[in-house]
Amino acid sequence: MMSMLQSEWIKIKRSAIWAIMAISPAGALLTGLIAGARGASGTWMDALTFISILHAMLLLPLLTGVYAAMICRYEHAGGGWKLLFSLPVPRTKIYAAKFILIVFMVALTQLFLLAALLIVGWINGFPSPVPWRELALSFAGGWIACLPLAALQLFASTALHSFAAPVAVNAVLTIPNVLIGNSSRFGPYYPWAQPMLAMIPRGDGGLPDLTIHIAPAALIGSFVLFLLTGWIYMMKKPA
Amino acid sequence: MTTIADSIVQTEALTKSISGKAVVNEVNIKIERGDIYGFLGPNGAGKTTTIRLLLGLTKPTSGTVRLFDRDIRNHRLDVLRKVGSLVEYPSYYGHLTAVENLEAVRRLLDVPKERIDDVLAIVRLTKDAGRQVKGYSLGMKQRLGIATALLGNPELLILDEPTNGLDPAGIQEIRELIISLPRTKGVTILISSHLLSEVEQMATRVGIIAKGSMVYQNSISHLREQAISRIRFTVNDPASAYPLLRSSGYEAEWDDRSLTIGRADNASTAEAVALLVKHHYDVYRVEEQTASLESLFLEMTGGERSL
Ligand SMILES: Nc1ncnc2c1ncn2[C@@H]1O[C@H](COP(=O)(O)OP(=O)(O)O)[C@@H](O)[C@H]1O
Numbered sequence: 001m002m003s004m005l006q007s008e009w010i011k012i013k014r015s016a017i018w019a020i021m022a023i024s025p026a027g028a029l030l031t032g033l034i035a036g037a038r039g040a041s042g043t044w045m046d047a048l049t050f051i052s053i054l055h056a057m058l059l060l061p062l063l064t065g066v067y068a069a070m071i072c073r074y075e076h077a078g079g080g081w082k083l084l085f086s087l088p089v090p091r092t093k094i095y096a097a098k099f100i101l102i103v104f105m106v107a108l109t110q111l112f113l114l115a116a117l118l119i120v121g122w123i124n125g126f127p128s129p130v131p132w133r134e135l136a137l138s139f140a141g142g143w144i145a146c147l148p149l150a151a152l153q154l155f156a157s158t159a160l161h162s163f164a165a166p167v168a169v170n171a172v173l174t175i176p177n178v179l180i181g182n183s184s185r186f187g188p189y190y191p192w193a194q195p196m197l198a199m200i201p202r203g204d205g206g207l208p209d210l211t212i213h214i215a216p217a218a219l220i221g222s223f224v225l226f227l228l229t230g231w232i233y234m235m236k237k238p239a
Numbered sequence: 240m241t242t243i244a245d246s247i248v249q250t251e252a253l254t255k256s257i258s259g260k261a262v263v264n265e266v267n268i269k270i271e272r273g274d275i276y277g278f279l280g281p282n283g284a285g286k287t288t289t290i291r292l293l294l295g296l297t298k299p300t301s302g303t304v305r306l307f308d309r310d311i312r313n314h315r316l317d318v319l320r321k322v323g324s325l326v327e328y329p330s331y332y333g334h335l336t337a338v339e340n341l342e343a344v345r346r347l348l349d350v351p352k353e354r355i356d357d358v359l360a361i362v363r364l365t366k367d368a369g370r371q372v373k374g375y376s377l378g379m380k381q382r383l384g385i386a387t388a389l390l391g392n393p394e395l396l397i398l399d400e401p402t403n404g405l406d407p408a409g410i411q412e413i414r415e416l417i418i419s420l421p422r423t424k425g426v427t428i429l430i431s432s433h434l435l436s437e438v439e440q441m442a443t444r445v446g447i448i449a450k451g452s453m454v455y456q457n458s459i460s461h462l463r464e465q466a467i468s469r470i471r472f473t474v475n476d477p478a479s480a481y482p483l484l485r486s487s488g489y490e491a492e493w494d495d496r497s498l499t500i501g502r503a504d505n506a507s508t509a510e511a512v513a514l515l516v517k518h519h520y521d522v523y524r525v526e527e528q529t530a531s532l533e534s535l536f537l538e539m540t541g542g543e544r545s546l
């Protein structure tokens with residue numbers, strides 16, 4: 001499995017994925033510093049709420065789809081599937097490596113954003129102590145809530161030959177987050193809304209009308225369903 | 240020196256139907272260790288589909304594939320370790336250099352790093368190895384594809400129309416490359432083409448496929464014999480003389496004016512004439528048919544000259 005991941009890493013490390021990964025942290029850094037320069041005083045929880053609304057409602061689901069599409073793009077473009085499928089590696093390994101890389105990229109995105117938030121807080125002098133527990137829960141929760149979406153997008157990106165198609169479908173389905181994310185009835189079951197429900201802090205400092213909880217059963221259930229669907233497709237995929 | 244022939248590729252009644260049409264129809268391929276097998280057929284004959292079936296890239300509708308004497312349904316990954324392939328178009332990652340492309344594959348084959356330099360030298364890409372492959376010409380991509388196929392020191396090398404889309408100079412280059420491949424370790428090669436002339440000089444055996452069915456499979460020398468030693472008799476009643484020649488052991492064909500026999504040396508030609516005369520046929524003409532291999536090939540594949 002290590003060699004499979006190394007092989008995938010060679011392909012991904014030379015792609016445009018890093019520039020795309022910088023978008024969210026750079027945006028957070030910029031808006032945070034501008035706000036600080038204007039003299040706005042803030043707290044850690046305000047900043048976390050602000051960041052997680054923008055990032056988790058839109059950027060995070062969009063990025064997850066883009067990563068999945070990028071990790072499949074060069075296989076579609078240059079006959080990579082045919083090459084991979086004629087090498088002595090099980091397709092399950094190929095599928096697992098692709099999935100692991102996507103969620104690794106999402107995890108890196110979260111870490112960089114967290115770093116950006118810490119820098120903003122340090123420069124703007126947010127009152128101590130740093131709420132480490134809340135930050136960790138929010139960023140890790142956002143990552144975990146992305147897993148079903150990552151599996152779904154990997155399936156879409158392997159099945160659809162074009163790069164744009166799965167990304168566009170993902171974008172169209174992300175936009176309703178603005179509404180569905182506020183619905184306690186549908187939000188917890190909507191894969192695109194799950195990351196924001198997990199990331200936005202609740203209780204002290206969290207916005208009262210945004211404290212809809214994720215449903216762990218729905219999260220796990222959809223994750224297993226999407227992962228299995230994608231895996232079965234990969235096993236049968238023509239090359 | 241009698242050794243039991245080592246079966247490298249063997250298919251049995253291999254069939255693939257696509258939307259009800261058998262694009263590969265009951266194909267029996269037999270390739271032994273050390274063969275250079277020319278797999279010939281016009282465009283659309285089913286060569287690529289057959290090769291996909293051999294590699295397990297697609298599943299047969301019926302029939303079996305054995306590589307290295309093992310059924311690929313149960314031993315696919317084991318046998319693929321010993322196979323290098325280039326199917327239809329070379330696969331490559333355009334955003335990577337040739338070295339990175341080979342490295343991505345090498346990780347999965349677990350061969351020493353030096354092997355990358357070896358295969359780059361074999362296909363003469365060493366000089367361009369640090370460039371992004373998307374800037375390569377088709378011929379260079381094709382050579383990179385061959386390098387990728389060679390990377391794992393395969394015992395069986397499968398090259399599907401490796402000269403497709405190349406200009407004459409590129410074709411010559413690839414052909415020289417394949418002929419020069421190290422054959423000392425008993426590498427077996429399957430190379431497909433729609434041109435007989437392209438594999439004629441290198442193949443030891445040929446299989447000819449037309450409209451999904453194998454129409455010929457034997458050594459290249461047998462094909463040559465067939466092409467050169469054919470005698471045509473123009474006789475008064477070819478239809479009734481035909482069974483006579485057949486029953487006397489001749490490989491004969493007939494049309495409404497003449498009979499043609501293959502494998503005809505002087506003795507058998509004389510005997511055939513004597514036989515016809517003895518049975519009171521009028522023999523008007525006896526002509527040698529110096530069919531070229533190419534025309535024989537066209538005849539076997541349905542003579543689609545217009546293509
Ligand atoms: N995926 C497919 N769908 C429909 N028809 C196909 C497919 N693959 C191959 N064919 C048909 O099968 C026949 C054989 O194709 P192919 O194996 O590519 O021939 P060759 O490689 O000898 O040129 C052609 O008529 C082609 O149109």
Ligand SMILES: [Mg+2]
Pocket residue numbers: 286287288327399400
């Ligand atoms: Mg073909």
